[in-house]
Amino acid sequence: MKFENLKMKSTQTTANDQVIMTKIEPVIEIINLKKSFGLQEVLTNVSLNLINGENLVVLGKSGSGKSVLIKCIVGLLNPEEGTIHVLGENLSTLSSDGLGELRKKIGFLFQSGALYDSMTVKQNLEFPLRRIKKNLSEKEIEDKVNEVLENVGLTHALNKMPSQLSGGMRKRISLARTIIVDPMIMLYDEPTTGLDPVTSDEISSLINDVQKKYKTSSLIITHDIKCAHSTADRIIMLQEGEIYKEGKVADFDNSSDPFIKSFFN
Amino acid sequence: MEKFNPVIKVKGFATKQSVRLSEKTIAKTEKASNFLTDIADVFLFIASIIRETFSRDFEFKEFFRQCFQIGYKSLPLISITGTIMGLVLTIQSRPVLVDFGAVTLLPGMVAISLIREMGPVITALICAGKIGSGMGAELGSMKVTEQIDAMEVSSTNPIRFLVVTRVLAATLMIPLLVLYADALGIFGSWAGANIKGDVSFVLFFSQAFSHVKFMDLLPAVIKSFFFGAVIGLVGCYKGYNAGRGTESVGVAANSAVVLGSLLVIIVDVIAVQITDMLRS
Numbered sequence: 130m131k132f133e134n135l136k137m138k139s140t141q142t143t144a145n146d147q148v149i150m151t152k153i154e155p156v157i158e159i160i161n162l163k164k165s166f167g168l169q170e171v172l173t174n175v176s177l178n179l180i181n182g183e184n185l186v187v188l189g190k191s192g193s194g195k196s197v198l199i200k201c202i203v204g205l206l207n208p209e210e211g212t213i214h215v216l217g218e219n220l221s222t223l224s225s226d227g228l229g230e231l232r233k234k235i236g237f238l239f240q241s242g243a244l245y246d247s248m249t250v251k252q253n254l255e256f257p258l259r260r261i262k263k264n265l266s267e268k269e270i271e272d273k274v275n276e277v278l279e280n281v282g283l284t285h286a287l288n289k290m291p292s293q294l295s296g297g298m299r300k301r302i303s304l305a306r307t308i309i310v311d312p313m314i315m316l317y318d319e320p321t322t323g324l325d326p327v328t329s330d331e332i333s334s335l336i337n338d339v340q341k342k343y344k345t346s347s348l349i350i351t352h353d354i355k356c357a358h359s360t361a362d363r364i365i366m367l368q369e370g371e372i373y374k375e376g377k378v379a380d381f382d383n384s385s386d387p388f389i390k391s392f393f394n
Numbered sequence: 395m396e397k398f399n400p401v402i403k404v405k406g407f408a409t410k411q412s413v414r415l416s417e418k419t420i421a422k423t424e425k426a427s428n429f430l431t432d433i434a435d436v437f438l439f440i441a442s443i444i445r446e447t448f449s450r451d452f453e454f455k456e457f458f459r460q461c462f463q464i465g466y467k468s469l470p471l472i473s474i475t476g477t478i479m480g481l482v483l484t485i486q487s488r489p490v491l492v493d494f495g496a497v498t499l500l501p502g503m504v505a506i507s508l509i510r511e512m513g514p515v516i517t518a519l520i521c522a523g524k525i526g527s528g529m530g531a532e533l534g535s536m537k538v539t540e541q542i543d544a545m546e547v548s549s550t551n552p553i554r555f556l557v558v559t560r561v562l563a564a565t566l567m568i569p570l571l572v573l574y575a576d577a578l579g580i581f582g583s584w585a586g587a588n589i590k591g592d593v594s595f596v597l598f599f600s601q602a603f604s605h606v607k608f609m610d611l612l613p614a615v616i617k618s619f620f621f622g623a624v625i626g627l628v629g630c631y632k633g634y635n636a637g638r639g640t641e642s643v644g645v646a647a648n649s650a651v652v653l654g655s656l657l658v659i660i661v662d663v664i665a666v667q668i669t670d671m672l673r674s
Contacts, residue, residue, distance in 0.1 A: 205543055205547065229549045229551075232547055235547070237548075240540070241540050243540040245536075245545075246535070246539075246541070260548065260549060260550050261548065306548075
């Protein structure tokens with residue numbers, strides 16, 4: 130069922146039902162996902178839902194298939210088996226134009242930041258905006274750039290090149306570039322990797338701020354427990370390409386499972 | 395029971411051999427299959443470039459930026475190379491022409507050599523080194539640092555933005571650089587002729603161009619477009635399809651130069667054959 134249809138259905142119900150509908154509405158629905166590279170199976174029968182408005186953290190050791198999972202969601206990798214529905218659209222049946230349209234509603238924060246080296250911060254921020262929101266005037270583009278830079282606290286970096294920025298600043302600018310197009314879903318690939326504890330905390334609180342301000346649904350891939358604690362509404366733990374446990378943060382904190390304990394202690 | 399033992403050993407030996415043989419066969423089949431896949435990839439890459447070239451949202455700004463990078467920023471290198479090319483050619487050939495009493499043919503000979511062959515080929519080889527490696531390394535590092543993925547995710551076609559603009563800019567700029575190198579080569583030749591002689595600039599140029607025909611210039615310019623296209627295509631293909639590690643950036647840049655230079659020479663041989671057929 131298309132996302133728009135789901136929304137239409139919700140408007141026909143009562144106000145209370147509507148709240149429940151929007152809360153349980155999955156914006157991402159993954160069923161029995163399988164992905165392998167050569168003979169190595171990276172994801173095995175992974176099924177998960179991202180509910181509208183929630184922060185879902187996917188935890189796991191390095192090499193457990195977290196990044197592959199998130200890249201399958203945006204169509205950068207094609208799974209061998211299984212289905213992925215994003216905002217009601219089945220990824221496997223979408224044309225390249227359809228996929229392009231869907232991607233306009235998804236923000237993706239890359240592990241490395243992936244800022245364009247040959248462009249200034251301003252040009253980096255304008256790049257997706259000019260292509261996704263083509264009707265904006267120069268004034269509106271400038272205002273939007275200043276707004277997102279203010280949100281990440283880096284207004285002074287407007288004319289800097291990515292090479293002049295620290296790791297934390299690059300992550301913030303990358304986050305600004307992602308939110309500048311007002312995405313409905315945010316996908317974070319290891320947002321705190323390689324950062325010091327203070328900057329990691331800042332990025333974690335930025336993730337929460339973005340969720341509150343832009344009303345996004347977020348899928349956060351990480352192995353940083355502190356980040357998971359401060360951002361997660363729900364956690365899914367992956368091990369060797371399979372879902373090991375799913376639950377609230379407290380379920381993981383109180384778990385006696387040795388593998389989970391090794392992560393959370 | 396003992397009678398059967400040797401039979402079992404022979405069977406075991408044969409099995410090991412057949413396993414080795416089948417492993418070799420699988421490896422060879424994989425190699426052949428990879429080679430065919432690579433060829434298919436190249437054709438798909440070219441097809442996507444052609445499709446995106448005629449798409450509605452052509453990236454004019456990036457195209458002009460690439461023209462500036464490829465054309466204007468190559469001028470110092472091409473200036474030095476072009477001038478030295480004419481100078482050396484003159485210094486080397488002058489004594490032979492003096493021996494034959496044909497020194498007056500020097501300007502025409504140098505001009506025809508430069509315009510027909512040396513200018514286009516040497517400029518293209520220099521550009522394969524400078525521009526091809528630059529494209530391979532830049533796109534390769536963009537791939538490694540996920541910048542190409544970021545572009546794709548933000549609903550921008552990376553082929554349209556990165557590849558089409560570079561290939562078209564190289565196709566248009568290299569013929570201009572070739573003409574520029576030809577002009578400077580003739581200037582270098584005049585400078586070379588004046589080391590041991592005294593020829594006026596106007597006389598040298600008028601003698602040089604009196605021997606050059608339109609059919610000397612036209613095939614050279616046409617083949618220069620192909621040189622540009624080949625250099626751009628190879629540089630972009632190698633960079634765009636680089637592996638994920640940092641090592642692959644170096645590999646992409648290196649193979650862009652090697653394959654680009656090789657293809658320039660192959661295109662030149664074909665162009666010379668076609669021109670020769672048309673002349674005769």
